[in-house]
Amino acid sequence: MTPRKIIIDTDPGQDDAVAILLALASPEDLDVLGITCVAGNVPLTLTARNARIICELADKPGVPVYAGCDRPLGRALVTAEHVHGKTGLDGPELPEPKMPLQDQHAVDFIVETLRREDAGTVTLCPLGPLTNIATAFQRAPDIVERVQEIVLMGGAYFEVGNITPAAEFNIYVDPEAADIVLKSGASIVVMPLDVTHKALVTAPRNAAFRALGTPVGIAVAQMTEFFERFDKEKYGSAGAPLHDPCVTAYLLAPELFSGRRVNVEVETHSELTMGMTVADWWGVTDRPANALFIGDLDADGFFALLTDRLGRL
């Protein structure tokens, strides 16, 4: 089978890093056409740096990495150093990247790639605020129907918010962008906190990463150890939630996940609930379904897949 073509749009972030590593470890399944960076967890210069550090850690310096939007569509950037550390990738000691950043803007790359490749053959994998994707859709509306699928990490419903009482970080940072994407008509799969908070790196799972004994396994163990303190303190959870790797794991093994096709809309006006994703889980409105909203996963299957694949790098 030919590998599925994907563009990873990201703001690394330790969990973004693991998502990227899982994709790069799976070339028989996923063809990473490019990694497009956006401002989110940390400012753009750092996310563009971190994405290249991860490609080099995976020994894949040929993967093109692009810098995109350095701020949300219409508001000031909110970052999350309190979760991910000053660099966004705190934890392991990793060398500064040698591979170049591409000259082309990430949004131009997304537009050009979707126009060049056969319609319906490129999947977008947003792991951060949706600014790059929304900008591409606004600038080139013709590309929307050429997208095979968008599998994104963002939002929350039953699990409510992690950056405000109502909103999840990726959506909160750029709610207008999320609104554009969710209303675009593209086929969308959403990985909200409802599922990602079930993908917890418990102590034995962390030990399994470390036991790989490879630079990748050890770095992943150190990264997840670094950012677990935030969730442990906040939620009393057993370890770091691997939000973004749910996206790449879904592409590799969708049978590990379950959810419902529902209507999902984003609050863009109320200051109180700004960025909240309102999912009509119980079907109480006539609003048409626009996304597969994931609610559960087979966590043991997920970690078995992840650890096995990381061991290939």
Ligand code: BDR
């Ligand atoms: C999301 O926000 C970021 O901090 C993580 O990388 C993830 O994409 C979780 O709310």
Ligand code: CA
């Ligand atoms: Ca992210």
